Amino acid sequence: MSILLKNGHVIYGEDFEIVKADVLIEENRITKVARNINGGADTVIDATGRVVSPGFVNLHTHSPMGLFRGLADDLPLMEWLEKHIWPREAKLTPEYVKVGAYLGALEMIKTGTTTFLDMYFHMDRVAEAILEAGLRGYLSYGMIDLGDPEKTEKEINEALREMGEIEKLNSERVQFVFGPHAPYTCSIALLKEVRRLASENRKLITIHVSETMAEVGQIAERYGKSPVVLLDDIGFLGSDVIVAHGVWLGGRDIQILARHGVTVAHNPGSNMKLASGVMPLQKLLKAGVNVGLGTDGAASNNNLDMLEEMKLAALLHKVHNLDPTVADAKTVFRMATLNGARALGIKAGMIKEGYLADIAVINFSQPHLRPINNVISHLVYSANGNDVETTIVDGRILMLDREVLTLDEERILDEAERIVEKIR
Structure with a gap:
């Protein structure tokens, strides 16, 4: 399984350098961060106007x-x-x-x-x-x-x-x-x-x-x-x-x-x-x-x-x-x-080759996150969880375009309401 994130603002490496690049994920690892990565990835996600952040x-x-x-x-x-x-x-x-x-x-x-x-x-x-x-x-x-x-x-x-x-x-x-x-x-x-x-x-x-x-x-x-x-x-x-x-x-x-x-x-x-x-x-x-x-x-x-x-x-x-x-x-x-x-003790927490593919893609094409003067500042002071568009863990897409792919959201919300009535 491979995923290619194209044209994002990538928070790269231990110093959290902001680079305009693509990110290639193969199996559960980040294998390449570079401009204009070409190749036949199983899934290609357009990250234009998005920030590719460590999860x-x-x-x-x-x-x-x-x-x-x-x-x-x-x-x-x-x-x-x-x-x-x-x-x-x-x-x-x-x-x-x-x-x-x-x-x-x-x-x-x-x-x-x-x-x-x-x-x-x-x-x-x-x-x-x-x-x-x-x-x-x-x-x-x-x-x-x-x-x-x-x-x-x-x-x-x-x-x-x-x-x-x-x-x-x-x-x-x-x-x-x-x-x-x-x-x-x-x-x-x-x-x-x-x-x-x-x-x-x-x-x-x-x-x-x-x-x-x-x-x-x-x-x-x-x-x-x-x-x-x-x-x-x-x-x-x-x-x-x-x-x-x-x-x-x-x-x-x-x-x-x-x-x-x-x-x-x-x-x-x-x-x-x-x-x-x-x-x-x-x-x-x-x-x-x-x-x-x-x-x-x-x-x-x-x-x-x-x-x-x-x-x-x-x-x-x-x-x-x-x-x-x-x-x-x-x-x-x-x-x-x-x-x-x-x-x-896990090799995660940053976007870098060889690290676990645990990634959050955040939509910066919104008024409260523009202009993109400082990505890290915007994430800390301006963004909120609803700005996260895609979540990837261990090289698997858990949420794409705000739709959770691994869980039945409506069922979980209904079940939670039912249980709360019994424990109030």
């Missing part, structure tokens, strides 16, 4: 939570979780979660996300949906034992079961990740066992860390140290760990994360909506920490639009620091593409 990497989300979109807005995090989200989640069946995963996949395809890191439950059903959708999904079962030894064993067993089911799918695109929820919801025993199992099975780990002041205070009261120092002391951290949020990080925390090569997934929309705070982005970048970008779940954002998330990230840090040079467009674009791919 976006959503480094932290809970994709089935789109079912809760708009049901519990404008609340503090713990009240939001304990009184609204957790009671509704208790009503979710495996089939309901799968429909939520379809809804999330549909939204991501339509907004140019090609890879995402997920945390939820019934992840084997999520995996089935993602395999069908054609996305690249890294899926973690959210483990919570609240210090109960019986629950520790149960959660470990469930994670291993989910890992086995996902590995049976035998897909390079769909991978299992270990996902202890957070230091305040997981025992030391659980965290240590996750570390051991991840190393033994060569799997990534993702975990919520230092999202709120309350969480940091709770850990300090329980253990006498910060969440990051706690994880360091028990030997949990490594370059295979992706920390979600990282809002309340001190100088020592940042140095520890940098030393271990830990990635932090920044979620500005969710952090602002839940009033969790502002992560120290500039300090993390200065320390050499790899920072990616995530949307968090659609119940706390309220969408999975990575183009919108880039704008939020750029604007948040400028106003917070009273400095318009902070979080420049190229830095934020890198967070949403290449940094996320590197965290997951």
Whole structure:
């Protein structure tokens, strides 16, 4: 299978150079970027007036939570979780979660996300949906034992079961990740066992860390140290760990994360909506920490639009620091593409020969994206997910001219409405 994208504005290479060129895809790789590529590709797409961009990497989300979109807005995090989200989640069946995963996949395809890191439950059903959708999904079962030894064993067993089911799918695109929820919801025993199992099975780990002041205070009261120092002391951290949020990080925390090569997934929309705070982005970048970008779940954002998330990230840090040079467009674009791919260990996140063909084609023939003075700036500050016209993952076209080819959009929307009536 080969695809030829003709005459686009291509965001090329690690420096995101804008070149007018064609892009040839053969099987699942980009094989050539040049002007006037001729040859008999199976599919030819005219990208005139379009930008050919690396697909976006959503480094932290809970994709089935789109079912809760708009049901519990404008609340503090713990009240939001304990009184609204957790009671509704208790009503979710495996089939309901799968429909939520379809809804999330549909939204991501339509907004140019090609890879995402997920945390939820019934992840084997999520995996089935993602395999069908054609996305690249890294899926973690959210483990919570609240210090109960019986629950520790149960959660470990469930994670291993989910890992086995996902590995049976035998897909390079769909991978299992270990996902202890957070230091305040997981025992030391659980965290240590996750570390051991991840190393033994060569799997990534993702975990919520230092999202709120309350969480940091709770850990300090329980253990006498910060969440990051706690994880360091028990030997949990490594370059295979992706920390979600990282809002309340001190100088020592940042140095520890940098030393271990830990990635932090920044979620500005969710952090602002839940009033969790502002992560120290500039300090993390200065320390050499790899920072990616995530949307968090659609119940706390309220969408999975990575183009919108880039704008939020750029604007948040400028106003917070009273400095318009902070979080420049190229830095934020890198967070949403290449940094996320590197965290997951995949050769993606840029348009270059030999890289995975994970691509978003964005229609710039619109008033809010003209004149094309600065492509990266327009993507960060002017574009939104509805501007994505074509989405390609692993060399396969998932959406062409805004029509999703891998999923039945109308059926998914109808199913989501039906389920919400049962869980309100």
